Amino acid sequence: MNASPYDADMLVVGAGPAGVAAALMAASLNLRALVVESGPVGGKLHRVSAMENVSGNWSTGPQLAEALAADLQRLQKAGRCRVVEGHAVKASGHDDRAELALADGRVFTSASIVVATGVTELAPSDLQWVSAPADFSASPLWRATPQELTGRTYVLGADRPLGTWLRAHPDSTATLHVLCPPADRYKAAEVEDDGRVRLVPVSHAAISRPLYGDGWTVEVKGHDGIKTVYAATSVLNNLGSKPAGLAGLVSGEDGYCPPNQQHRRIRVAGDLRSARFQRIATAQGSGAEAVLGYYYETSLRTANGAAK
Numbered sequence: 343m344n345a346s347p348y349d350a351d352m353l354v355v356g357a358g359p360a361g362v363a364a365a366l367m368a369a370s371l372n373l374r375a376l377v378v379e380s381g382p383v384g385g386k387l388h389r390v391s392a393m394e395n396v397s398g399n400w401s402t403g404p405q406l407a408e409a410l411a412a413d414l415q416r417l418q419k420a421g422r423c424r425v426v427e428g429h430a431v432k433a434s435g436h437d438d439r440a441e442l443a444l445a446d447g448r449v450f451t452s453a454s455i456v457v458a459t460g461v462t463e464l465a466p467s468d469l470q471w472v473s474a475p476a477d478f479s480a481s482p483l484w485r486a487t488p489q490e491l492t493g494r495t496y497v498l499g500a501d502r503p504l505g506t507w508l509r510a511h512p513d514s515t516a517t518l519h520v521l522c523p524p525a526d527r528y529k530a531a532e533v534e535d536d537g538r539v540r541l542v543p544v545s546h547a548a549i550s551r552p553l554y555g556d557g558w559t560v561e562v563k564g565h566d567g568i569k570t571v572y573a574a575t576s577v578l579n580n581l582g583s584k585p586a587g588l589a590g591l592v593s594g595e596d597g598y599c600p601p602n603q604q605h606r607r608i609r610v611a612g613d614l615r616s617a618r619f620q621r622i623a624t625a626q627g628s629g630a631e632a633v634l635g636y637y638y639e640t641s642l643r644t645a646n647g648a649a650k
């Protein structure tokens with residue numbers, strides 16, 4: 343019989359690469375993990391159409407996502423992990439436990455929580471450098487097929503899915519006019535040698551409907567203050583992302599959740615940690631490390647006679 347007062351030793355929120363790595367590491371240490379996930383296992387992997395920086399010879403994100411789902415199934419079958427569907431809303435650390443509250447009212451307790459909820463897409467209304475009418479909704483670049491890119495395509499922002507899209511469609515000859523604010527400059531460096539990319543440095547971009555015809559009017563203000571107006575057939579969203587944290591986490595000024603500033607029972611892994619380390623391999627490493635950190639800290643505390 344299990345004498346533990348908790349629902350699990352380790353609660354893991356999110357089953358993207360970081361969360362699954364955390365669950366696997368927990369199982370390998372004989373910790374009972376409970377994974378809470380609101381969508382399909384794999385998280386953003388389902389959007390990665392071409393992958394070349396993850397070991398294991400994976401060429402697309404969905405392939406890896408499928409393998410991660412199989413990993414969790416294997417652990418569940420062996421009784422070493424439980425996966426529940428649900429949307430977590432709050433993580434809290436207490437002296438004797440950690441608690442995770444779900445939107446449907448369920449509350450789970452554990453010795454520690456790994457939060458690996460990643461990021462969500464930014465919309466124009468989240469940013470000051472772009473303005474657009476209320477009815478404007480740009481579909482994401484990562485979902486666009488080359489066949490859809492007829493006419494003059496403008497891309498809002500130079501976030502990294504731009505590089506992924508170019509690698510996924512090496513034969514596409516579409517030209518992407520990428521509106522690049524100063525904050526995206528370091529990301530644009532990855533793609534500026536690709537002849538299909540026209541970087542348009544902007545301090546502000548205003549999207550509006552043209553007086554006549556279809557498409558969009560894009561009024562760009564350059565760094566020199568000079569305004570230029572372009573006619574766009576389509577405008578795609580590549581603005582980047584914002585952290586998808588939970589209530590109860592400590593956030594920095596940029597909204598991200600630095601791991602070293604959380605309650606000792608709460609660990610943060612994956613994209614949620616910082617805007618700069620958003621990669622599959624680092625997500626996996628940080629998920630595994632979050633669990634190991636807890637494990638060794640607890641062993642030491644127990645060895646020193648303190649409560650888990």
Ligand SMILES: Cc1cc2nc3c(=O)[nH]c(=O)nc-3n(C[C@H](O)[C@H](O)[C@H](O)COP(=O)(O)OP(=O)(O)OC[C@H]3O[C@@H](n4cnc5c(N)ncnc54)[C@H](O)[C@@H]3O)c2cc1C
Pocket residue numbers: 355356357358359360361378379380381382383384385386387389390391392393394395396428429430431458459460461484502503506586588611612613614619620621622623625
């Ligand atoms: C278009 C695109 C292309 C990319 N290309 C590459 C690439 O080529 N190479 C590379 O290394 N990286 C790439 N990335 C980045 C990579 O996908 C991420 O760094 C990685 O997926 C982050 O893993 P994660 O586990 O932190 O978060 P995610 O993969 O975002 O997983 C988070 C999980 O948490 C779940 N979740 C969120 N909130 C809650 C909640 N409240 N309750 C329950 N569950 C929740 C989500 O449903 C999701 O499954 C790309 C990203 C995108 C969007």
